[in-house]
Amino acid sequence: xxxxxxxxxxxxxxxxxxxxxxxxxxxxxxxxxxxxxxxxxxxxxxxxxxxxxxxxxxxxxxxxxxxxxxxxxxxxxxxxxxxxxxxxxxxxxxxxxxxxxxxxxxxxxxxxxx
Amino acid sequence: xxxxxxxxxxxxxxxxxxxxxxxxxxxxxxxxxxxxxxxxxxxxxxxxxxxxxxxxxxxxxxxxxxxxxxxxxxxxxxxxxxxxxxxxxxxxxxxxxxxxxxxxxxxxxxx
Numbered sequence: 343x344x345x346x347x348x349x350x351x352x353x354x355x356x357x358x359x360x361x362x363x364x365x366x367x368x369x370x371x372x373x374x375x376x377x378x379x380x381x382x383x384x385x386x387x388x389x390x391x392x393x394x395x396x397x398x399x400x401x402x403x404x405x406x407x408x409x410x411x412x413x414x415x416x417x418x419x420x421x422x423x424x425x426x427x428x429x430x431x432x433x434x435x436x437x438x439x440x441x442x443x444x445x446x447x448x449x450x451x452x453x454x455x456x
Numbered sequence: 457x458x459x460x461x462x463x464x465x466x467x468x469x470x471x472x473x474x475x476x477x478x479x480x481x482x483x484x485x486x487x488x489x490x491x492x493x494x495x496x497x498x499x500x501x502x503x504x505x506x507x508x509x510x511x512x513x514x515x516x517x518x519x520x521x522x523x524x525x526x527x528x529x530x531x532x533x534x535x536x537x538x539x540x541x542x543x544x545x546x547x548x549x550x551x552x553x554x555x556x557x558x559x560x561x562x563x564x565x566x567x
Contacts, residue, residue: 344498375554384460385499385544385557398554432498444489445555447498 345369348433348448355423356456363418363451365433372438374416375445376408379430391416392438423455460558462545467564474532476561478545481526485547488521489555490530493542502530502543532563540565 346367355361367374376388390398391410405427407419416433430452434445461479468474480488486507491499505512505519505528512519518531532539542560549556 344500346498348498382559384559385555387554390554434499444501444504446501447491449496449498 344446344448346433346435346446346448348431348451350451351449352452352454354454354456355420357423357425359423360419360421362420363431363433363453365416365418365448367414367416367433367435367446369435369446370437371435371446372413373436374410374413375434375436376416376418377432377434379432379450385432388418420453423453425455428453428455460545460547460556462543462558462561464559465562465564467566468535470535470537470565470567472535474530474535474539474563474565476530476532476543476545476563478528478530478558479526480528480545480547480556482547482549482556483523483526485549487548488519488528489546489548490517490519490528491544491546491557493544493560495541499544535563535565537565537567539563 349364373392375390378386387400388402389408394410405422409417430450432450433448436445459481489504490502492502493499503514505521516533520529542562544560545558546555
């Protein structure tokens with residue numbers, strides 16, 4: 343248990359559906375991240391939030407929409423996804439975005455887009 | 457640009473030592489990390505090393521850093537079947553100190 347909880351663990355959705363991924367951290371951290379992990383590719387950083395403010399958006403398509411209502415919660419809203427969006431989506435948190443930047447990861451949501 | 461390279465697979469026998477290698481490109485990286493990912497799980501931080509260190513040891517884990525060659529290695533002594541997992545090397549780079557990950561090395565431990 344790393345203190346970062348992601349729900350759901352598995353999600354199957356059609357291309358016309360709208361769904362949301364949820365991440366919650368109980369570590370008192372100020373920064374939260376969304377990563378995409380696809381087979382045979384490095385982890386791709388999608389979004390970074392620091393103190394509830396988005397500080398980085400790595401050219402992610404607009405069909406992915408993040409939301410950070412407070413420093414403990416992070417959402418990823420999904421709509422009109424494509425099959426190539428099927429992947430493991432990992433959430434992480436860290437005390438800040440600087441210095442040691444040790445990130446603690448959740449177990450991920452395995453997303454399948456049909 | 458920033459890039460972290462690792463070999464994709466490593467197979468060892470139980471009780472042997474495993475050495476997982478990584479090269480990185482950002483010479484300004486201040487911290488380098490090793491994460492472990494077991495099947496169906498997220499990434500677990502194993503250890504990290506500050507760039508002014510050459511070596512760090514933590515029980516069965518030894519991290520070696522050659523800053524001149526931008527080479528990082530993770531040695532696991534007395535490898536056990538429970539060590540079977542994917543090991544990711546990461547450097548701190550990019551804006552906001554983001555982590556740049558390699559593709560991961562899948563370690564298989566045979567009894």
